[in-house]
Amino acid sequence: MSTLRIEGIPHEHAARLWGGGLDWNGQAPLRRIAEGGANPCRHCLGLIAEGSPKLVFGYRPFEALQPYAETGPVFLHAEPCTRYEGDRLPDWFAFLDPALVRGYGADDWIRYDSARVVRGAEITAACEAILSDPSVAYVHVRSKFNCFQCRVDRG
Ligand SMILES: [Zn+2]
The missing domain is CATH 3.30.1740 (first zn-finger domain of poly(adp-ribose) polymerase-1)
Structure with a gap:
């Protein structure tokens, strides 16, 4: 699933x-x-x-x-x-180490309580955990330099 x-x-x-x-x-x-x-x-x-x-x-x-x-x-x-377009992050995302993973609300404002700094291997789990919060509309994955990498939505 x-x-x-x-x-x-x-x-x-x-x-x-x-x-x-x-x-x-x-x-x-x-x-x-x-x-x-x-x-x-x-x-x-x-x-x-x-x-x-x-x-x-x-x-x-x-x-x-x-x-x-x-x-x-x-x-x-x-x-x-x-x-x-896919249901998983490309494998190279593991090299974003650490990565910034942030939830945004439907108003496109950062949901501060969702933001995490995680190891590369933990990005997927962090996205899933953040998106389990119904107040989060979507997630951004960013590099440690704060460069936007991709948006993650619920599947
Ligand atoms: Zn390309």
């Missing part, structure tokens, strides 16, 4: 950047070459291969502007990829 639904950022958001659009800061995305092994694409939720081009841009993973709608740096494959 699947209890989680994990998806990359909406396809229209990625397509906007691939099509030459501006990021959530109103700036053009930067094109860089991926260095090292820690360049997660927020659309396919895969790791961008070292030496491959990536887009670096400011992203706000919320629909509307409000005090809790943080904008921060993320990566995207420079060429179109397929959006991830």
